[in-house]
Amino acid sequence: MTDPTLPLLAFAFAVFVAAGLVKGVTGMGLPTIAMGLLATTMPPHESAALLLVPSLVTNVWQLAAGPSPRAAAKRFWPMMAGVTGGAVATAGVLAGDAAHYATIGLGAVLMVYALFGLSGRRLTAPPSSERTLALPVGLATGLITGATGVFAMPAVLYLQALGLEKEELIQALGLSFTVSTLALAAGLGFAGALDPHTLGGSALALVPAGLGMAAGQALRRRISPTVFKVAFFAGLLGLGAYLVVTSMG
Template identity: 50%
Template sequence: MFSSPFPSQFLLLAAAVFVLAGLVKGVVGLGLPTVAMGLLALAMPPAQAAALLVAPSLITNLWQLGRWATLRPLLWRLAPMQIGVVLGTLVGGWCWGAPAGAWASVALGAALLVYAAWGLAGAQLRVAPRVEKWLGPCVGALTGLVTAVTGVFVLPAVPYLQALGLPRESLMQAMGLSFSVSTVALAAGLSSHAGFSSAEVMVSLLMLLPAALGMLLGQMLRSRLSPARFRLCFFIGLGMLGLHMMLRQVS
């Protein structure tokens, strides 16, 4: 008989968080780990929040990958970056362990604040093809280190992928690929440091349903809601959440 380490009230709250996070991902193509980690970390240790994130993040990202015929060229192009992601995450986990303590909450809050500022600035970066071979692995390794510390894997991966100038659908696939690799690497790092228990794995699997429901709702809203307006609200909300997490630890 499965016994959850969390009270039923928390499971309901976590389910609501994953519906919201899935909805965000369904509309803008990213944000599930960022929203889920940011909100769950207000009520639980970051390492535990990261453990609950593994299954919903991995499955929704695999869902986002789309057709193999269009994905195959991206796999070859982005392979050096993904190798960097794996190495950076594992090295970061070996050096610092699973996200834990007040420092992890501050780091997560800072990452959310930086990500929100970047999104609101609307910076348009461009990466020349000739520098991809060395810049991709560097960006991947740095993304892995940020993932190991905070459990969030959008920085600097997403700005880099957007700077490649990929078509919209290819960009969605590229983000799905990068997030999938980051999720697997994060799970491996947590496992090696006993960062999650079998009960937490079961709860993570339970969160698949609300995350999938939210993603479906988000995809339905995508055609009706202005992406620009939604992104504005999304980044403002993330910035306020990140600032709150930082101030809570230093006050």
């Protein structure tokens, strides 16, 4: 991104509008959409770096808007510790010689996430299991985050399985995505994959992401959540398949 062309800038603008739109409607999905689409035109580590600032700002806002950020942090800190360690450990994959495989892994994660979403299944995990599951789930999420730039798996499925109230779930997701973003940034920094130009572009991406979020919040009151989620997961499935096929070709 040191010398971006006008078509690439226009594409990135459109990507962050779309990602913000999904975030506004569902409360999540900005990194997933942005990472998946950007990876079709640029190296994975640049895609991951561009989403850092929009992801951090929108998720800090989501965390702060919940009922009790301190209580959420106290409850889920073992999971967040796992996320941090895992993401820092594998972030070098995005910037190293294995970046080609990172794109394949990204496509595979998107496909698994989409297929599970389309299945309509919901996992269940009693609160008594948190002490056992929190750290392994966080570590797995961090490893996938660092290697692919996608924060969703398996953290989203785990938090949904706990049966949290709506606002508690949204806040917990905001906490998980915030920590994942910071850990990914640290990992990319340690790997030498961050530069001022890319971070400047990431800051500018706040504008289209914010526009998309505003539109998504307005759309949320007018569209069927079920219809939107089906379209969202179907699109992720197609995007994931495209990344896998083109990267293996």
